[in-house]
Amino acid sequence: MGKIEAKNIEKFFQHDGKPLKALGGVNLTVNDGEFVCIVGPSGCGKSTFLRILAGLEKPDGGEIMLDGKKLDDTGPERIMVFQEGALFPWLTVRDNVEYGLKIAGIPEKERNEISNRYLDMMQLTQFTNSYTYQLSTGMKQRVAIARALVMDPDVLLMDEPFAALDSQTRDLLLVEMQLIWKKTQKTIIFVTHNVPEAAVLGSRVAVFSARPSIVKKIIDVDYKRPRVAEDENLGSYEKEILSSLRHQGPK
Amino acid sequence: MRASLFGKKIIFYIAIIIVWQAIDSADIWPDNIFPSPIEVGEDLIYGISDGSLFYGIGTSMWRLIVGLAIAICGGMVLGIFMARVETVNQTIGSLVLGLQSIPSVAWVPLAILWFGLTDSGIIFVTAIGAIFAVTINAYTGVKNIDPSYIEAARNMGAKGSQLIMTVLIPAAFPYMITGFKQGWAFAWRGVIGAELLFSFLGLGFLLNVGRQLNDVSQVIAMMLVIMGIGILIDGFVFKRLEDKVMSRWGLR
DSSP: OOSEEEEEEEEEEEETTEEEEEEEEEEEEEOTTOEEEEEOOTTSSHHHHHHHHHTSSOOSEEEEEETTEEEOSOOTTEEEEOTTOOOOTTSBHHHHHHHHHHHTTOOHHHHHHHHHHHHHHTTOGGGTTOBGGGSOHHHHHHHHHHHHHTTOOSEEEEESTTTTSOHHHHHHHHHHHHHHHHHHOOEEEEEOSOHHHHHHHOSEEEEEOSSSBOEEEEEEOOOOSSOOTTOGGGHHHHHHHHHHHHTTOOO | OHHHHHHHHHHHHHHHHHHHHHHHHTTSSOTTTSOOHHHHHHHHHHHHHTSHHHHHHHHHHHHHHHHHHHHHHHHHHHHHHHHHOHHHIIIIIHHHHHHHTSOGGGGHHHHHHHHOSSHHHHHHHHHHHHHHHHHHHHHHHHHTSOHHHHHHHHHTTOOHHHHIIIIIHHHHHHHHHHHHHHHHHHHHHHHHHHHHHHTOSSHHHHHHHHHHTTOHHHHHHHHHHHHHHHHHIIIIIIHHHHHHHHHHTTOO
C-alpha cells in the first residue's frame, strides 16, 4: 500500500459541446516520503490529475486513496503549490505563510513560531513584512512553498511551480527543493513539462501519454543527491524520459 | 508638479468668480435672478453664523451615512451571493439590473407612502439609490477573483464564512471600492433629491426654501455647499481609500 494511490482515474472535459476524455484511467502509487515527478505532453491532463489528487476537482471515474482511505474532498493533508503561486496580494509574506494556520485557529504566538521556521528555511526572513507585489517571481514561489510547508501536509502537490522562473533562479530552487525534501521527508508529487527538471528532482518519473492519458512509463532515477541540472550523468535518464515521451503515436 | 497643479486650480476658480462678478456688474439681469458672488458669499456666512447651514449639513450627512452603510452592507451580501450561487444570479440578478435603472428620486413617492415624511423615508431613498451599484460591483469583483485564490484557500481548509471574510471580500475589494464610490455618488444625489421632495430638513430642504422665498443667492449657495461636500468626500475619503487599496493590492 502506497501513501497516496490513484486508481483508474478518468476525467472528461467538454470541448465544443462534445465530451473529451482527458484522463483515460491513470494508475499511480506513490510511497511515503517519495519524490515523484509527472511529465507529459502539453494538454495531457497532468495538472488536472494533480488537482484531482488535491481534491480540487472530482474525477469522473476511479478513486484516490490516502493511507488506504478513499478521499473525496480537498484537505490540509494534501497541499498544493500553484503554478503562479496563488499568493494573496492583500496579505504580507508572513500573513500569507500563516494563512492556513490562522484558518485552523492556531493562536498567534504558535503561528509565528511555525512560520518563522519555514520563512527561515525558504530564506524569506528579510521579507516577512513585504507584500507580494514587491517580490520577484522566484521569491513568490518561495513564499508559496513556505505557505504549503507550514501546513505540515502528508503530501505536497506541486503544479509546475518553477515554470515561470528564469533558469538561474530555477537551478537554485531545484537544489533547494531537494534539501527541503530531505529535511522534511515529505511525499512530493511534482508536475512539470521540463524533462531535465524531472530528472533532477524525481526519485521516480511518471511519463503520461497524450490524451486520453495513462501513465505510460515509470522511470527510476537512481542517482545520488543533491543533483544539479548540468550533471551529465543525468543525461541518460533524460534521454529515457524523452524517448518515452516521444513514442506517443498519433493523437 | 503638485504645487503647480494646485495653482492652476486656484487661478481657474478665481477666474470664474471674476467673470461671474463682471457679468453681474454688467447688470444684464436683475439681482433677484442673477446674484453676485458677494451676495452668495453673504448668504453662506449668514448660514454659518446662525448655524442653520451646519445643521443642514449634519442632517444630510447623517442620512447619507446611514443610507450608504445600509447600501454597502446589503449590496455586498447580495453581490457575493449573486456571484457564488448561480440561481440567485439568474433570478435576483436580472431584477437588480432592472431596479438599478430607476432613478432614486423615483422611489420618493413610495417612500412617502410607506414611511411618511420621516428620516426613515429619506434614508430608504438614499439606500435604495446606492445599493445596486454596490451590488453590481461586488458581484463583478467576486466573479473576477483569480480562481486559484479560492482553490488555495479551500485547500488550506477555509470554507463558508471564513472563505468569504478571508478571501472573497479582500480579493474583490478593489472592485468593491469602485462600488462604494459609485454608491456614495448615487446616495448623495438620492439624499438631496429626497430632501427636496420631502421638504424635511437637510441641505435639499434649504435649497427648496431658497426657491420658495425667491432667494436665488441661497439656492446657489446651497448648490455650492452640495458640490463642495461632494468634492471633499470624493477626494478625501474615496480617492484615498482607493489609492491605498490599489497600491496595497499591487495594482498600481
